[in-house]
Amino acid sequence: MSVRNTSLRLRDTLRLGTQTWSVGAIHDGTVHLTAPGRASMTITVSALLGDPTFEVVGDRRARGPLGGTALFDGLPEPVQKRARWWEQHVTEVIDGVPCTASPGTPAKLEYDPQRRTLHEREKSKHEELTGAGETLSLRTVKRMRRDYERDGLLGLADKRFVPTRPVAGRADPRVVDALREVLAQNTHQSSGTVMRLEREVRAVLERTHGPGAVPMPSESTFRRLLKRLAEGRHATGSARTRRTLAQQPDRMFGAVAPVRPGELVEVDSTPLDVAVVLADGFVGRVELTAMVDVATRTIAAAVLRPTTKAVDAALLLARAMTPEPMRPGWPQAISMAHSVLPFQAMRSIDQRLEGAAARPVIVPETVVYDHGKVYLSTAFRNACRTLGITLQPAHPDTPTDKPHVERTLQSVGTLFAQHVAGYLGSSVERRGKNAEAAAAFSLVELQDLLDEWIVTGWQNRPHDGLRDPLSPGQLLTPNEKYAALLQVAGYIPVPLSQDDFVELLPAQTRKINSYGVKIDHRVYDAPELNPLRGQRSGVSAFNDLWEVHYDPYDITRVWLRNHHATEREWITLWWRHLNAAPVPFGQDAWNAARQIAAQRGDGTPSQEKITALVDDILTRASTPPERAAATRGSGRRRTSSSRKEQRVAARTSAASEVRGNDPVIPKTPRPEPAEPAPPAPELEDTADDDSLAEVIPLGVFDPHEEAKHWW
Structure with missing residues (x-):
């Protein structure tokens, strides 16, 4: 009995009458046929299959679905070898010849798709394999053929080595739900051990389903289940990290792509992990308040204060819009005149840039801030209103609304603070022995070092967020990005007068x-x-x-x-x-x-x-x-x-x-x-014969002269 293969695929070669055609497209019950040197033709599937001269010619091979190659390459070598062995037999059942056969190889009689049905070919393959000593059933041959047509070569691999099981495995769904509830409650709690979590899960099960209704898994099984469900949540680790991860949005992150310097600026404060000598040997930490331009990743301004006040946030705006002057001891190599910034063009517009350091002047248009008291103050709001700056508050407890300044403050800690004398570490467990007793800088010295590091290091350091979209392998520095965007956005200075400062x-x-x-x-x-x-x-x-x-x-x-x-x-x-x-x-x-x-x-x-x-x-x-x-x-x-x-x-x-x-x-x-009075005669110090008391001159009050003037 001769049985024709009536299935059609793209790029199949078929004979219709005396002419040979190639299947170009199959859509909505019609087949589009093409041939070199002839006009294309469209015919319905029913008309094509009903034509007595229709037949599929050429070498037709089974085409498994694409994908899964990387996963298959990660399987053990014996598993891959067994899957390729199955592929030879399965493709012979489907196409009549193995997938590795040379083109034009004739099919065996028992596997010829033109003469045998699919069931007959599967039965012949089962007989061949069992005759060769393989222990398998006809159902196994059918299953392997279906898996290959659905998943390709990966479908023939041993399923025990392919991760197709759910995350929770075969655990009781009620235990899984209780553990998820406990993990959600554990987000804002103090960190504990696995034993505490296990006890809380047992309490949830008894409260929900009754005592003893749901058996608890063994301790080892519970630990494996906890490891799977709490992956990346720090359930028993750092409480601060756990809260930070929980604050991430549970949806696709939005993205804002500013194209002008100052179009979007983020501001935030954080304690700096450096011991600073404030006065009379008093050593303590200071707060770092920074303003970061998103378009160029420029640190527009950064100030160190013992405690950040509203006036500091307002003065931060003034520093961002004021050129950074070169200071004694700074090399000329970090001046704006020797940088990649278009100094000559900018100086012709803004004379303040003469003698300035290579830190761009950022004029903020929109400032993103959190809900700290400093940024909610009247002083900061008045400053932004006076300068024409739009305020954009971030969502409560959502640090991802201003991720650039958050990450920049962390970078200051790793790239600058940890190299400074008096570094205390980000936590107690990272702190050295007697770190508070080590040598430390004063606040003024540390501020000067920070300003010089920003100009020298940060502004000239390639930033991963400033990749060229047309050349992703090329990184730009904040100064290079500023110079590139300046050609599009232009430079408009906003000089601050003394009256502006008072405002x-x-x-x-x-x-x-x-x-x-x-x-x-x-x-x-x-x-x-x-x-x-x-x-x-x-x-x-x-x-x-x-x-x-x-x-x-x-x-x-x-x-x-x-x-x-x-x-x-x-x-x-x-x-x-x-x-x-x-x-x-x-x-x-x-x-x-x-x-x-x-x-x-x-x-x-x-x-x-x-x-x-x-x-x-x-x-x-x-x-x-x-x-x-x-x-x-x-x-x-x-x-x-x-x-x-x-x-x-x-x-x-x-x-x-x-x-x-x-x-x-x-x-x-x-x-x-007032004019100082003549110094008083030196008196002998009875407490110590070798030292003299310090004489402080005071002004002379003349009542007669004072009576001539009104207050």
Whole structure:
């Protein structure tokens, strides 16, 4: 009996009448036939199969599905060899000849698709294999043929070596559900052991299905099940890592691709794992607040502060839009004139770039921030509104909304912080022995090192996120990316004036009294207030009060906006007791002094008493170790200050030093103190004959001259 093979496949060669055709397409019951040198033809499948002259010619081989090659290559060699042995026999059943046979090899009679049905061919193969000593059934031959047609060569491999089982294996689904519930609850708990998780799973099963209704697997089986279900979740590992992984979105990550420098900027703060000497040997960590431009991965600004305040976040904007000046000791190789940045073209537009370091000036358009108090403050929002910057808050507990600055802060720790003297490690288990006692830099020195590293290292380091899309193997540096995008976006400088800097500071509303302006029990005054004393501002939004801006890190002066002037005008008001306390100190030190006075039962302290207490805190906290040792050697007992007093003094002193280096601080001259009196005669120190007391000259108060002037 002759049986024709009536199945059609793409690229089959068939004979129809006296002509040979190739199957080009099969669609919707029609077959598109093509032939070299002739016009193509379309015929229905029913008409083609009903034509008595139709037959498939040429060498037809079984084509298993593509894919699975990499998985098959990972199987053991004996398994692969057995699968290829099966392929020879299965393809002979399907096509009549083995897959390795040469083209044109005639098929055996018992496997000829033109003369034998598929069932007959499978039966012949079963008889052949059993006759050769193989122990198998006809059902096995049929199954292997179906698996090959469905999965290709991988379908012929031993299933015991192919990972087709579910993740939980054959575990009871009720146990699996209970374990998933426990793992979800364990996300925000303290890390425990496998024993605790096993006990909680047993409690969930008893509460849900009743005591003893669901048997618990053995300890070894439970551990294997936990390893599979808790893969990458740190169920018994780091609690911080477990919470971080749980905060990732359970969906496809979105992507924003800014094409202009400053189009999207992310800002965040984190503790820096470096011990810093703040004052008088007080060693502690500082916070790193950084602003990262997503388009170029440029660290637009980075500041170190003992505690990040709202004014720091506002000043961060000013530093990003201000060129980084070259500092003494920096090599000329890191100047903008010697970098890949288009210095000449940019300098022709912005003269501030003359003598600047190779750090791009970033003008933010949109700032992405988290829900920290620093970024929710009025000072930061006012600064962004003044500069025309759009604020985009991140979702709560979703660090993936600002991943670039998160990863950059980690990179600062690995690329910079760990190489700095005083590195403490990211956790206690990574900390060295007596790491706090090691040598450390001051805050000013560390800030200078960080600025130089950003200009020298980070801005010229190839970044994995700055790959050329047309040449993925080529990495760009932040400066190279900035120069490339600058050709498309252009450069528009936004120079900050002194008035702009004052606008970035936090503000309060006050009344101008006859003696000046009072802020937190401190009196500020200036001769420019004479025509405004006792008058209303005329601003109904402020209840006729006056707008006063202040710097929490330097309370020696404040700035009052003159609402009666036709143009924007700021009046600098100086603290009346500035000459009595020549060292600028901040809001923290002032509040600490008031608390000390209150603890001593002094009631509401006066300005003079608070000034003296603050001066005492700064004196005890800023005494160099050499002087302290000399004091102990001379027989004097040095009163030990509390840790809180040291911290307040250290923050104040460090912040005052850093504030003095800010390039955008207005240079308003401070009032000159009165002429010093002649020095008093030196008195003999009865406590130590070899040392003399330090003489501090004070101004002479002349009541007759003072009576001639009004306040």
